Amino acid sequence: MVEVLDGSGVMPKQRSAGPTETSGRGLTLVEALAIRHGAGRNRRGKRVWAELELPQQPFTRRQLMTQPHRAAKALAQGLGGPQPAEFSVS
Secondary structure: OEEEEEOOOOOOOOOOOOOOOOOOOHHHHHHHHOOEEEEEEEOOEEEEEEEOOOOOOOOOHHHHHHOHHHHHHHHHHHHOOOOOOOOOOO
16 A cells, blocks of 8 residues: 655546646556555545555565475466476475
8 A cells, every 4th residue: 555645635636637748647647556546634634545456476485495386387477488397306
């Protein structure tokens, strides 16, 4: 979650910005990137928030040692390469 506190009580609203305008795209970007988002007033102004999905986390060292087949397969998929053939580690 990303949260911004702002001293202004003016709530954000969607605008249509032209190609040469330097503002007016914030809410459009938030809507495109966030799972959920919102805004609300508080005593000091407003709170604007967005929930973002985290990218898949890399394997831990323990997972690499205990699950080498899964790690190799995930790595090959991430690189866009062919799936590795089944193999065993001695």
